[in-house]
Amino acid sequence: MKEKAVVQGFANNLDARNRRGVLWHVLFQASTVVGIVALIALMLNIINSAFGYVAYEARVDPDTLAVDGTPIQDQSKDQLVALIHSTLSSGAYNKLDNEKPFADRSLEEVYQLVVERIVRPKVVEVWNLWPSLTQADAIRATVARDHPDAELDFVSWLTTDFVTRPQTSEPLTAGVRTAILGSLWTILFTILLAFPIGVGAAIYLEEYASDNWLNRIIQTNINNLAGVPSIIYGILGLAIFVRALEPLTSGKIFGLVNLTSENGRTVLSAGLTLGLLVLPIIIINAQEAIRAVPRSLRNASFGVGATKWQTVWSHVLPTAMPGILTGTILAISRAIGETAPLVVVGASTAISFDPNSPFSKFTTLPIQIYQWTSRPQDEFRSLAAASILVLLVLLLSLNASAVLLRNRFSRRF
């Protein structure tokens, strides 16, 4: 194209403008790349810890358990049950029998029990995935030299057993079922508290509240509350839910005195505390979504003589719902990863029974991860890595279901 004739007062600066555009383009792309690299590094780091070689020794030599020269792996179920009966205390034996009668357990399960409770393998050393892949021979040599009795296995710390087993103090048999259930119970109460109250408050502030100084103060404070550090909510939860409302949160007023949780350090307290924590986030996002509903739609509704409530319920809320759910997804993701407030509220660090009511003691996945990472032994870090993967999967599946729900709303018309 022929260059445009120079007009008085204008400069031909198209090249300079394009160069500046390219510069910003590169900068924005670079920031995206940095983000992706960080994410990949995080995932690789976790995966690196979650798989690898483990050297372990039996605390009780299995050979000593052989009966008439038959090693335990070849023994019959009755022989194994007899072994359990004679080795464990009668209390422990009865407890196992109560959980699931030995008559109903398969040979496989009984054998597992013998390994867990009698042989009790002990981890002596663990290796991460990268050295396990690249220096397998050196690892084998090290084990043969330092721990001649130890067995070396390549294990995935993340297994279906890991997800379904309760917590124990033995790394090789520990699982996160307790923590997963704790997280789910907690998040259930978080949603039950925060979603209806948050959306209700947002509707009030956007649709009903008049623009006076009191409501402006409330609005400002909600915005500020969204930025309050989570540990402060923990202290609030401790004071209100655990202490002040103890009869409620421990289930006493419902006559459900649970010996394991005579205090308010329960799933209910944790859920309500996290509910308070995410409430401002849900309110602010819901307000944004409600504000984004076009005036023309409200006019249409009022113009045919609808009341304010009919307008809000039939038009404003359905139109705002995808936005409200997006905000809720963000809030739930935040709640499910919170650790600090739950530490203050009193999450248990070592419980092996599943939470089964709002008044159960609880632990959650982030608490479990925090607790395992703070142990000195390497094997617990591998367990923590595996738990992180479980937490990520749990988070993604909760989010996916919320996204599906949101899409159902936005597809209506």
Add this chain to the structure above:
Amino acid sequence: MTANNNADRQYVMETRDLDIYYGSFKAVTGVNMKIERNAITAIIGPSGCGKSTLLRAFNRMNELYAGTSIKGQVLFDGEDIYAPQIDPVEVRYRIGMVFQKPNPFPKSIYENIAWTARIHGYRGKMDELVENSLRQAALWDEVKDKLGQSGLSLSGGQQQRLCIARAISIKPEVILMDEPASALDPIATLKIEELMQELKKNYTIVIVTHNMQQAARASDYTAMMMLADRETRSGTVIEFDDTKVIFTNPKDKRTEDYVTGRFG
């Protein structure tokens, strides 16, 4: 300023010394006009002179905009619709409105009308009501096979007729139209104008329009609005008469300048 001198019972609405404020700003000053039953009254005038503001005051839609207030009276069947015992929802039920931009509900064509009827407690045959409303709005033949589709899937002109069908489904006594054809092409505009002539038999229509040919073609009475003076930027009705008089023999020089295109 009355359009003619017939007996009062022919008038369905009347304003008395109506002032409309946005906060402390007086947008419309001293409007006195009577709206005749089963006639089309057009409000014309340059941009920003308060035509839409005046129209919204006729069914209290202006109250949905923060900070608005009025002085004076708006009578509907002789009763002041701004009286404290009057519910604005009731006012909007009896005095319907069609807006500048077509705004069907994001629901099916059927539901657009059915929802409107349901909130007012309609217990009759819904299918019949939907069909009759769409027929009256001259839309039935175009949509009868796709009543389940979204109202937003229609063309602009069809959407506007759906909005009219929605408005008349609850049998209002007056229909206010705020530039209903300004977002439409000439063919759709013509359809809306034909429809207005049809609706006039059963309803009273007040229409705000920028389009002077439209006012001349379609209306029986015309109110000419203009800023009362440059200082206050407050609009008022400077002349209100038979449409023929306004367009052929206006009394006010400003009206003549405006309708002949010498003023804009």
